[in-house]
Amino acid sequence: MFSSLGPLSRLLMFSAILALVAGCGGGGSGNSSPPPSNGGGTTPPTDPKPDFTEVDETFQTFIDDSIVFDGISYVVVDATGTLHTATFGDHTADTVVMLASTSKVPAVMTLMALEEDSDSSFSMSQPIGEVLPFNGVYADRTPAQLVSNTSGIPGLRQLGLYGPHLCQFSFEESIDFEACGQILLSVPLPDSHEAGTIFDYGGSQW
Structure with a gap:
């Protein structure tokens, strides 16, 4: 076929074929789109954004069915910032609520971090009487027992x-924080138990 063409015609024909092949990505280097990943690359896949739809639906159902609670609000965060916020019922993003027992989480995290700190001598198994500047009937209890509600100090059921x-x-502004702590450590409560013998949630052990 090409033998009947002159030199110039054959050159133009080959140029057109090469252009067509390159345009179709047939081995040309001008294609800027990366090849599809075969899973063996070194670049880790991007983590998918967490989906809180099911959680939100569960909270909404709880509020709809509850005769006690009027609203719920929550926020999820990680080291990069806020991942998700949601409000239900009569709660809004500006609703102020008591932290209450939610404060237990950062409190225990702080204690655990302190124990793991090589510059600290704090231990979760050390009696609190050896740490605090005052003594009392509950001075032999350890932080681990206190935060696990197994210290034997009566919990909220005995409020x-x-x-x-x-x-x-x-x-009251007249209540001194440290003085109150000394009362909690030194004044015995009715129905106290030996540490590790009972689970009794909340109260003075916190």
Whole structure:
């Protein structure tokens, strides 16, 4: 076929074929699109964005069915920032609520970080009487027992018998934080138990 063409015609024909092949990506280097990954590359795949749809639906169902709670709000964060926020019922993004037992999480995280710090001598298994500047009937209890609600110190179920221990719930400016802590450590409560013998949630051990 090509033998009947002159030299110039054959050159033009080959140039057209090469251009067509290059345009179709047949081995040409001008294609800027990367080849599809075969899973063997060194670049890690991008983590998919977390989906909180099911969680949100669960909270919404809970609020719809509850005769006690009027609203719920929550936020999920990680080291990079806020991942998700949602409000339900009568809650809005500006609703102010008490942290209450939610504060237990950062409190324990702080204690664990302190124990792991090589510059710290703090230990979760060390009696608190060896750490605090005052002593008392509960001085032999350890932080691990306190935060696991197994210290034997009566929990919230005995709130009616707390007496002077109620200082921990006061917003009075006259209540000294350290003085209240000394009361919690030194004033025995009814129905106290040996550490490790009972689970009793919350209260003075926190």
